[in-house]
Amino acid sequence: xxxxxxxxxxxxxxxxxxxxxxxxxxxxxxxxxxxxxxxxxxxxxxxxxxxxxxxxxxxxxxxxxxxxxxxxxxxxxxxxxxxxxxxxxxxxxxxxxxxxxxxxxxxxxxxxxxxxxxxxxxxxxxxxxxxxxxxxxxxxxxxxxxxxxxxxxxxxxxxxxxxxxxxxxxxxxxxxxxxxxxxxxxxxxxxxxxxxxxxxxxxxxxxxxxxxxxxxxxxxxxxxxxxxxxxxxxxxxxxxxxxxxxxxxxxxxxxxxxxxxxxxxxxxxxxxxxxxxxxxxxxxxxxxxxxxxxxxxxxxxxxxxxxxxxxxxxxxxxxxxxxxxxxxxxxxxxxxxxxxxxxxxxxxxxxxxxxxxxxxxxxxxxxxxxxxxxxxxxxxxxxxxxxxxxxxxxxxxxxxxxxxxxxxxxxxxxxxxxxxxxxxxxxxxxxxxxxxxxxxxxxxxxxxxxxxxxxxxxxxxxxxxxxxxxxxxxxxxxxxxxxxxxxxxxxxxxxxxxxxxxxxxxxxxxxxxxxxxxxxxxxxxxxxxxxxxxxxxxxxxxxxxxxxxxxxxxxxxxxxxxxxxxxxxxxxxxxxxxxxxxxxxxxxxxxxxxxxxxxxxxxxxxxxxxxxxxxxxxxxxxxxxxxxxxxxxxxxxxxxxxxxxxxxxxxxxxxxxxxxxxxxxxxxxxxxxxxxxxxxxxxxxxxxxxxxxxxxxxxxxxxxxxx
Numbered sequence: 089x090x091x092x093x094x095x096x097x098x099x100x101x102x103x104x105x106x107x108x109x110x111x112x113x114x115x116x117x118x119x120x121x122x123x124x125x126x127x128x129x130x131x132x133x134x135x136x137x138x139x140x141x142x143x144x145x146x147x148x149x150x151x152x153x154x155x156x157x158x159x160x161x162x163x164x165x166x167x168x169x170x171x172x173x174x175x176x177x178x179x180x181x182x183x184x185x186x187x188x189x190x191x192x193x194x195x196x197x198x199x200x201x202x203x204x205x206x207x208x209x210x211x212x213x214x215x216x217x218x219x220x221x222x223x224x225x226x227x228x229x230x231x232x233x234x235x236x237x238x239x240x241x242x243x244x245x246x247x248x249x250x251x252x253x254x255x256x257x258x259x260x261x262x263x264x265x266x267x268x269x270x271x272x273x274x275x276x277x278x279x280x281x282x283x284x285x286x287x288x289x290x291x292x293x294x295x296x297x298x299x300x301x302x303x304x305x306x307x308x309x310x311x312x313x314x315x316x317x318x319x320x321x322x323x324x325x326x327x328x329x330x331x332x333x334x335x336x337x338x339x340x341x342x343x344x345x346x347x348x349x350x351x352x353x354x355x356x357x358x359x360x361x362x363x364x365x366x367x368x369x370x371x372x373x374x375x376x377x378x379x380x381x382x383x384x385x386x387x388x389x390x391x392x393x394x395x396x397x398x399x400x401x402x403x404x405x406x407x408x409x410x411x412x413x414x415x416x417x418x419x420x421x422x423x424x425x426x427x428x429x430x431x432x433x434x435x436x437x438x439x440x441x442x443x444x445x446x447x448x449x450x451x452x453x454x455x456x457x458x459x460x461x462x463x464x465x466x467x468x469x470x471x472x473x474x475x476x477x478x479x480x481x482x483x484x485x486x487x488x489x490x491x492x493x494x495x496x497x498x499x500x501x502x503x504x505x506x507x508x509x510x511x512x513x514x515x516x517x518x519x520x521x522x523x524x525x526x527x528x529x530x531x532x533x534x535x536x537x538x539x540x541x542x543x544x545x546x547x548x549x550x551x552x553x554x555x556x557x558x559x560x561x562x563x564x565x566x567x568x569x570x571x572x573x574x575x576x577x578x579x580x581x582x583x584x585x586x587x588x589x590x591x592x593x594x595x596x597x598x599x600x601x602x603x604x605x606x607x608x609x610x611x612x613x614x615x616x617x618x619x620x621x622x623x624x625x626x627x628x629x630x631x632x633x634x635x636x637x638x639x640x641x642x643x644x645x646x647x648x649x650x651x652x653x654x655x656x657x658x659x660x661x662x663x664x665x666x667x668x669x670x671x672x673x674x675x676x677x678x679x680x681x682x683x684x685x686x687x688x689x690x691x692x693x694x695x696x697x698x699x700x701x702x703x704x705x706x707x708x709x710x711x712x713x714x715x716x717x718x719x720x721x722x723x724x725x726x727x728x729x730x731x732x733x734x735x736x737x738x739x740x741x742x743x744x745x746x747x748x749x750x751x752x753x754x755x756x757x758x759x760x761x762x763x764x765x766x767x768x769x770x771x772x773x774x775x776x777x778x779x780x781x782x783x784x785x786x787x788x789x790x791x792x793x794x795x
Contacts, residue, residue, distance in 0.1 A: 097111055097112040098110070098111050098134070098139060098143065098144075098147060099147070100147060100148070102121065105120060105121050106118055106119070106120060106121065107119055107120075107121055107127070109130055109134070116130075116133075116134070116137075117130040117133065125170055125171035127148065128158050128170035128171070129167060129170050131144055131148060131150070131155055131158055132158055132159055132162045132170065135155065135159055141155045141156060141159070158170060179207055179211050180205065180207065180211065180215050184205060184215070185215045187205075188201050188205060188212060188215040188216040189215070189216055189217075191204070191216065192216035192217070197271040197319075198212055198213040198216060198271070198319060199212075199271065199319075199358070201213075201215070201216050209359075210362075213319075271319050272319045272320050272321075272324060272352070272357040272358050272359065272361075273321070273324065273356060273357060273785075274353060274356055274357060274358055274747045275747065275749075276747050276748055276749060277358075277746075277747050278744060278745075278746045278747075279349075279353040279744070279745045279746075279747075280742070280743075280744050280745075281350045281351075281353050281354060281742065281743065281744075281745055282347070282350050282740065282742045283335055283346070283350055283351055283354050283739070283740060283742075284354070284741060284742055284743030284744065284745055284754055284755075284756055284757075285738045285739045285740055285741030285742075285743065285756060286331060286334055286335055286354045286739045286740075287354055287743075287745065287754045287789065287791070288717055288738065288739070288771075288775070288791070289331075289334055289710070289713040289714065289717060289739070290780045290781065290782055290789055291716075291717065291775045291780045292712065292713040292716040292717060293327075293330075293709065293713055293780070293783065294780035294781045294782075294783075295389075295393050295716075295780070296386060296389040296390050296393060296709075296712075297389050298327070298330075298709065298783045299323065299781075299783045299784050300385075301382060301385055301386055301389070301709075302322070302323040302326045302327065302783055302784070303323065303784075304377075304381070304382060304385060305322075305326065305373055305377040305382055305702070306322040306323060306326075306373065306377075319361075320357065320361050320365060320369070321784070322369065322373060323783055323784040324355060324356065324357050324783075324784070325361060325365075325366065325369045325370065325373075326370075326373070326706065326783075327355045327356065327782070327783045327784075328351070328352070328355040328357060328360055328361060328366075329343070329366060329370060329703070329706050330706040330707075330709050330710050331351060331354050331355045331710075332346070332351065332360070333590050333591065333703075333706055333707050333710040334590075334710035334713060334714060334739065335351070335739060335740070336589060336590075336736070338589065338590060338591025338594065339591050339594045340363070340366060340367065340370070340594075340596070340703065341363065343360065343363055343366055344362070344363045346360070348360035348361075348362070353745045353747075354745070355782070355783075356752075356782040356783070356784075356785050370699065370702060370703070371597075371699055373702060374597075374698045374699040374701065374702035374703075375698055375699070377702065379698060379701030379702045379704070379705055380445075380464065380701065382702070382705045383445050383446070383464075383701075383704075383705050383708070384445065384464065384467055384468050386705060386708065386709060386712075387444045387445055387468045388468055390442060390444075390712060391438075391444075391468070391469075394440075396438040396439060396440070396442075398438075398439045398573075399473075399474055399475045399476055400438065400439040400475075400476050400478060400573055400576070401436050401437070401438055401439075401444065401465065401475055401476070401477055401478070402436070402437050402438075402439075402477075402478045402479065402576075402577055402579060402580040403434065403435070403436050403454075403458065403461060403477055403478070403479050403483070403580075404434070404435060404479060404480065404482075404483075404580045404581075404584075405432050405433070405434050405435075405454060405457060405482070406432065406433045406434075406435060406584050406592070407419050407420065407421050407422060407423075407430055407431075407432055407451070408430050408431045408432065408433060408592075408593050408595075409421055409424075409428055409429070409430040409593070410429045410430045410431060410595070411429075412598070414600050414602075414693035415602075415605070415691050415692055415693050416429045416430065416431065416450075416600075416692070416693045416695070417429065417430075417431075417450045417451050417607065417692065418430070418451060419431075419432055419450075419451025419452075420451070430451060431448060431449065431450065431451065431595075431695065432448070432449060432450070432451050432452065432457065433446050433447070433448050433592065434446060434447050434448075434449075434454070434457040434458065434460075434461045435580070435583065435584070436461055436464075436465055437579060437580050437583045439573075439576055439579065440579070440715075440719075441579040441580075441582055441583055441715060442712050442715055442716075443583060443587070443708045443711055443712055444465065444468065445461065445464045445465060445468060446461075446704065446708075447460050447461050447464065448697050448700070448701070448704075450694070453483075453485075454479065454482060454483035454485075454488055455483070455485055455487035455488045455491060458483065458488055458491050458492075459491050459495070462477070462491065462492070462495040462497065463495070466495060466496070474498070475497050475498070476497065476498040476499065476500055476560075476562060476573070477492050477497045477498070477499045477500070478499070478500045478501065478573060478574065478577055479499075479501050479577075480501065480502060480577060481501070481502045481503075481504050483501060484501040484502060484503060484504050484559065486537060486538065486539040486540040487539075488501075489501075489537070489540050489543070489559075489561070490540060492561070493561065498560065498561045498562040499560065499561050500558065500559070500560040500561075500562065500570060500573060500574065501558070501559055501560070502556060502557065502558060502559070502574065503545070503556075503557035503558070503559050507547070507554050507556070507557050508535060508545065508557065510531045510533065510547045510554060511533060512531040512532055512533035512547075513531065514529055514530065514531050514549060515529070515530060515531070515532065515567075516528070516529050516530075517530070517567065517568045518568075519568050519571055519572055519575075520572075521572055521575060521576075528548060528568075528571060529548070529549040529550075530546050530547060530548050530549065530567055530571065531546070531547040531549070532544070532545075532546050532567050533545055533547075534563070535559075537559070543559050543560065543561060544559070544560045544561070544562065544563050545557055545558070545559055546558040546560070546567050546570060546571065548571070558570060558571070558574055586711065586714075586715075586732065587707065587708075587711050589711075589736075590707040590710055590711050591707065592704065592707060594700075594703075595695065595700055596697075596699050596700030596701075596702075596703040596704070597695070597696065597697070597698070597699035597700050599695070599696045599699075600693040600694060600695045600696060601693070601694045601696060602691050602692070602693055603691065603692055603694060604684040604690065604691060604692070605682070605683040605684050605690040605691055605692035606682045606683065606684055606692075607682065607683055607692065608680035608681060608682055608683070609680060609681065609682075609683045609686065610679070610680060611677060611678055611679055611680055611681045611686070612686060613677055614674065614677045614678070614679055617670060617673065617674055617677060618674065620670065621667065621670045621671065621674065624663055624666055624667050624670065625667060627663060628660055628663040628664070628667065631656045631659055631660050631663070632660065634652075634656055635653055635656050635657070638652055638653055638656075639653075714732075714735060714736070714739070717735055717738075718731050718732050718734075718735040719731075720771060720774065721734065721735055721738070721767065721768075721771055724767040724770045724771060725764075725767050734764070738759070738768065741756050741757055741759065742756075742757045743755050743756040743757050743794070744794075747787075748787075750787060751787050751788055751789075751790060752782065752785070752787050752788070752789050752790070753789075753790050753791075753792070754789060754790070754791045754792070755792050755793070755794050756768070756772075756791065756792070756793055756794065757793075757794055758793050758794055765793065768793065769793055772791040772792065772793065775791055776790055776791055
């Protein structure tokens with residue numbers, strides 16, 4: 089336009105809630121500060137008048153890309169394309185929400201309400217509960233706080249009931265506390281699932297009484313929380329979580345990755361609960377149940393079904409690194425070969441490699457972490473049951489030996505280097521393990537261990553030289569049997585390797601208690617004093633060397649020799665007094681002091697592990713189920729190298745799950761190879777001899793292969 093001022097004259101003036109766009113002294117536009125639609129129209133108008141888009145974007149504090157988008161919207165949709173719609177559009181109208189609440193009052197399920205409204209299950213559930221279906225959902229912290237308020241007897245807020253965190257039926261005191269059916273439980277139906285192979289795990293979970301195990305956890309809940317929700321009952325939540333872990337989704341957060349409709353039928357429900365359902369429900373169960381008691385119940389049922397005839401149990405520590413900001417203690421990470429923040433699981437497995445029990449705590453030596461684990465194992469085995477505890481060189485200390493003896497166990501371990509001299513005569517025997525015979529040469533004798541007493545020592549020889557020594561308190565067992573025991577110690581290493589698949593390194597809960605750090609650390613005053621002592625000692629030694637060098641130097645005169653020697657002797661005499669005084673002072677200064685004594689602000693974070701402990705029980709259940717299935721499969725497969733990998737592949741075998749009023753039938757796809765198909769058919773015949781059940785479902789399971 090002729091006479092239009094240059095773009096440099098373009099400016100914005102803001103006054104009294106209004107924005108004015110000026111070109112020199114000419115007013116081009118004026119609008120309210122909060123009217124974004126008018127602002128967008130002015131932006132497009134200025135570009136149409138010939139002002140560069142970059143200049144307009146700079147003037148309004150926008151990006152050139154956004155200005156270009158506004159121009160495109162104006163071309164396609166006119167001025168309507170420049171007016172932004174505020175907020176997320178509602179999926180349901182007010183009359184539809186009212187209708188949903190009326191259907192809920194009539195007793196319809198959330199799934200049926202969602203179907204009638206042609207919306208997702210979540211939207212229908214929130215509408216029926218009286219919430220705004222436009223809202224994404226309540227935060228996890230709100231859900232947990234509301235659940236805790238009900239557990240402590242506090243009145244739940246109206247918002248909590250409205251958003252579905254706690255429904256009105258959940259706080260009804262007349263509702264049975266446990267063992268009732270959720271609406272997600274499958275009555276009848278036919279489901280195609282890519283995870284149908286995971287139904288094989290129910291052969292183990294039913295054998296160890298998973299229904300009673302889960303009921304034990306649910307039975308600890310208050311009445312207001314123990315009653316089943318409108319959709320997912322508590323046992324179904326626990327069963328579904330264990331199924332998710334068994335499928336290789338190691339953390340709870342990974343439960344959002346699989347197809348929920350494919351996983352649900354494996355656990356007896358129509359769809360897997362969402363993460364925002366699993367988190368608060370598992371947290372509520374974990375905070376009010378004894379996870380160690382659940383762990384003991386699982387181990388007792390497993391040992392009762394298949395006893396550990398050898399009586400051998402392996403114990404070892406597993407370091408869990410922590411990369412958060414909390415001041416947790418440091419431990420030795422054997423994978424990275426360095427010390428770093430973290431926690432330690434002390435696990436117990438039997439000779440078959442089955443997980444028996446575990447404890448979790450701050451990094452410490454096995455002599456510190458072993459006694460609580462031994463107490464757990466004693467409660468599992470019962471008083472007076474003989475057992476032998478095996479561990480590697482990391483726990484081969486007199487303090488650990490004494491802890492085992494005090495708890496009433498035999499112990500067996502490797503001797504730490506250097507190996508002791510052998511005085512007993514050598515003998516030769518044949519050791520049979522995994523169907524292979526091996527000839528070994530050994531010497532069996534009794535030795536005295538410092539700070540412990542008499543112990544048995546078995547020295548193994550290779551090419552005439554001792555290669556390792558086994559120490560044990562069992563003086564009656566056959567030496568060949570003890571040698572086989574220690575060779576089987578790798579079972580616990582394999583346990584940690586396999587359980588990594590189930591996410592044993594995940595914390596499961598990020599809450600921690602910050603308390604004063606009372607652990608003893610090196611005393612900096614003593615370290616400083618020792619450094620000064622080292623400096624003085626070094627200076628004295630150099631003076632003594634100087635005197636020796638003077639007496640052998642033929643180039644100096646007698647006067648010089650006498651003068652320098654006398655001066656050095658005087659300095660040495662002074663240093664001797666200082667060194668003696670410093671050594672006396674050093675005896676009065678402790679080598680270690682509590683960290684909070686050295687630094688009053690020293691703090692330590694102690695993780696609250698109740699929630700992780702419950703998840704660990706579910707992980708151990710999944711891991712032991714796979715272990716059982718793998719060993720039964722290997723009875724027919726006879727492949728010690730690949731049977732675990734083959735089993736995991738079978739868990740992801742597709743198939744069809746058919747629920748009827750009286751039975752549940754699983755028809756699995758045929759594996760790719762004829763040999764594996766034949767082996768799987770034999771395994772299914774074995775399982776069908778004693779049909780298992782889904783937890784809290786009385787219908788028997790039957791298995792077949794598709795033709």
